[in-house]
Amino acid sequence: MISLDELLTMSGLSRKSDWFEALKSNTTALGCDGVLFAFKPNSSTDNNQAIILSDYPAAWRKKYDTEDYARIDPVVAHCLTSTVPIVWFDDIYTSAQQLNFREEAKNHGLMQGVSLPVHGAGGQVGILSARLEAIPERQLKYHLARTLPSLTLIRDYALDTLLKLIGNEVAEEPVALTNRELEVLKWSAFGKTTWEIARILSCSEANINYHFSKVRTKFNVGSRRMAIVKALQTGVLEF
Numbered sequence: 001m002i003s004l005d006e007l008l009t010m011s012g013l014s015r016k017s018d019w020f021e022a023l024k025s026n027t028t029a030l031g032c033d034g035v036l037f038a039f040k041p042n043s044s045t046d047n048n049q050a051i052i053l054s055d056y057p058a059a060w061r062k063k064y065d066t067e068d069y070a071r072i073d074p075v076v077a078h079c080l081t082s083t084v085p086i087v088w089f090d091d092i093y094t095s096a097q098q099l100n101f102r103e104e105a106k107n108h109g110l111m112q113g114v115s116l117p118v119h120g121a122g123g124q125v126g127i128l129s130a131r132l133e134a135i136p137e138r139q140l141k142y143h144l145a146r147t148l149p150s151l152t153l154i155r156d157y158a159l160d161t162l163l164k165l166i167g168n169e170v171a172e173e174p175v176a177l178t179n180r181e182l183e184v185l186k187w188s189a190f191g192k193t194t195w196e197i198a199r200i201l202s203c204s205e206a207n208i209n210y211h212f213s214k215v216r217t218k219f220n221v222g223s224r225r226m227a228i229v230k231a232l233q234t235g236v237l238e239f
Helices: 004-010 016-028 058-066 074-081 096-107 137-171 179-189 194-200 205-219 224-234
Strands: 035-040 051-054 113-119 125-131
Touching: 004 016, 004 137, 016 035, 016 051, 016 137, 035 113, 035 137, 058 096, 074 113, 074 125, 113 137, 125 137, 179 194, 179 205, 179 224, 194 205, 205 224
Parallel strands: none
Antiparallel strands: 035 051, 035 125, 113 125
């Protein structure tokens, strides 16, 4: 079993690298000899936008991403649609593509382990995977029966603490606007139209629209109004 003190090592950290080291320490204490934690905002988000932290062999991670193995990996398919753990038994790999994928994984040292689906309160989906190569195959089921409750706690605490860490990272990185972007945003906040701002700043309306496009992209919003709200909330725009 894992203690509350051990879980708390993942809390209050300011860097993802430190958080991952704490996660590794907690899973290692349960006999795991490798770990991967991945999640994305929701099931429809593209996989290339997922946050992935892993100590798997770099060559395998590169090949996995290059070949887009997430498309055929039965563990990924399971974790997106289920809440129960899945053990990497050979019988979960059924198609020719999956069997080839399984052999590739084994060649890179990923032969035995378990994956726990991640489903967050905000719609996040992902996976906590733990390698268990050092556990004799005949003892694997017994080992999992003893450790899965603790791995489940680690998974839930890992997602909560990582989301908070990422939120703090975002909060600490304010959007940087150019002087001209600040000007167009300020005049827009005063209720001026594109035509009026163009006259005030002695430039074309196309130029004003270009700057607003850049501002919306930086704030990751779809309208000028929301850009103004974000700028005021974060202190980028002041009156």
